[in-house]
Amino acid sequence: MSFLGENVGLLRPLLATVLTVLFVGCQPPKKDHKPAPASPFTKVSNLSETTTTCEQKIRQIMVYKRMGFENVNELSTQVSFANAILNQQTETEYSLAQLKDNTKSLEVAYTNATQDYKQSFSYELSLNSKDSKDPMNLQVSYELTTVDTASSLEQQFMINEKCELRKTQTTFATIKKKSDVNYTYSKSNYYVDGESDSKKEDFTLPEGSKLASFITDNDSAEAYDNSYSFSDGLGVFQSKVIEQSQTQKKKFGLDLNFKVTKVAIKNDNFKMDFEVGQDDKAGVKYSEANGQVTWTVPQTLWQQQALGSHQDLEQTVEVDLPAEYFITNNSIELSGNKLPAYEHFAAYWTKSQETTTADGRKSVILTEKEIPTISGTTTAKDLVSNSTIQTELPLIQKAAKAILAAEPTNREAQVQMILDYLSKYYVYDHSMVSNNVVRPLTTEEALNRGKGVCQHYAVIFTAIARAMKIPTRIIVGFHLSETSAGGHAWNEVEIREGVWQVVEPQGKTLASTNTRFYLPLVRGTFLEDKDAQQGDWIMEYLNVDYSIKAAK
Structure with a gap:
């Protein structure tokens, strides 16, 4: 969980992609130090159901909320709670992202927010290129934000050659507010091989600052100006609105006019500029950083995007x-x-x-x-x-x-x-x-x-x-x-x-x-x-x- 707020959430799939691809190809060299044969993933093009058929099967799960969390003994309370509220969500967003390494993803998020809390249940389906050595993956997530706690429950599933889902990892993370400036972050991972690990970290914000994780009543970029966020692996960083402008983009067969907000996030070790925009007429939103683009679109446009058909994506x-x-x-x-x-x-x-x-x-x-x-x-x-x-x-x-x-x-x-x-x-x-x-x-x-x-x-x-x-x-x-x-x-x-x-x-x-x-x-x-x-x-x-x- 990145705890970045609605408009800096691009980092969540972005960082997940980076850290996943880092070593998935980490194979033992042969004696001559050529890489060994590809990892034993099923090629998407070899699925017994066609790529499109399997995609549509998973889309049905995502759109109609036909799948909850599988139980994990150590997290049975959290899993039961998340499954109980699954069908209570109201607002729906359909997003697609184009990332590096031939990766494209589709996400459906269901949210419900008031002044005191915000909760979101989402499915994210990722697929590399049609001929990728890597499988399709589905991530199921539930996030809950209250006045003093932000928590996230995530499960990762691999999709095999029969278009069956197999759970590989469950993660539960929280940020708890201890005082106006003191917070505690904790995370536990449970893996398919029966192993687990956990970490805990305290962090402090400047006096009078706000944590983006706890902004529940306003998802505009301005709400996050001069706020702070915490991300595992990056630590505490500040977000600041640096420019607002208008731009035009032709996408999905539409002429879109965006009000664009450019945002900078940084700390002593990390700096990234990105922009977010919204077209009121067509109901399209986008986020972009380092050429990685996430679009939030009406369901009809979302349904038209076929993951397996894309061969022109950027590679590192x-x-x-x-x-x-x-x-x-x-x-x-x-x-x-x-x-x-x-x-x-x-x-x-x-x-x-x-x-x-x-x-x-x-x-x-x-x-x-x-x-x-x-x-x-x-x-x-x-x-x-x-x-x-x-x-x-x-x-x-x-x-x-x-x-x-x-x-x-x-x-x-x-x-x-x-x-x-x-x-x-x-x-x-x-x-x-x-x-x-x-x-x-x-x-x-x-x-x-x-x-x-x-x-x-x-x-x-x-x-x-x-x-x-x-x-x-x-x-x-x-x-x-x-x-x-x-x-x-x-x-x-x-x-x-x-x-x-x-x-x-x-x-x-x-x-x-x-x-x-x-x-x-x-x-x-x-x-x-x-x-x-x-x-x-x-x-x-x-x-x-x-x-x-x-x-x-």
């Missing part, structure tokens, strides 16, 4: 390379709205032939660095032990001491032994990917499971290395194949004093990391510390628009 990284290109080639041509700017990018690729096209797009030839190293300084951050990278755990200490006893000084040999440890004692969790429940874990959580995905390998690797006083980072970005770019996480290690090397923690040997398959974006600070804010990664991801093809 579009890859078009000949089959088996990387077997004999180590150069690519990358073009985009900007060139990669990760500070250690030179450890992966050498840039040449930089150009700018007439439309302002940048282009560059990237050639794989033969030895994936770069000079760099070490900071305290590279050795820190915290509640996520837990270097003092008995298992971590045991592994570190065993390696140091076998090889006291040679770091390359020590790093190889860490890879040997992971290869022997940790396995890849395909079910976490197929169930769509990939999530950050602490070192202890990852070890207790005995299995995980790329980010969990990187966390355990970092904990062992830092326990041995080897400076180590976690990097997030994309793992490339000839047809796609999947979210991935890996490590950088100070292999010798002042020299850092790229390391694939799922790899068998230190020498086998081929950086032609890696496109780094930022340091994964939120994987090194689950409590860290995620603004840097989110903004970098939202502003990426790359195309990759064969180098000439």
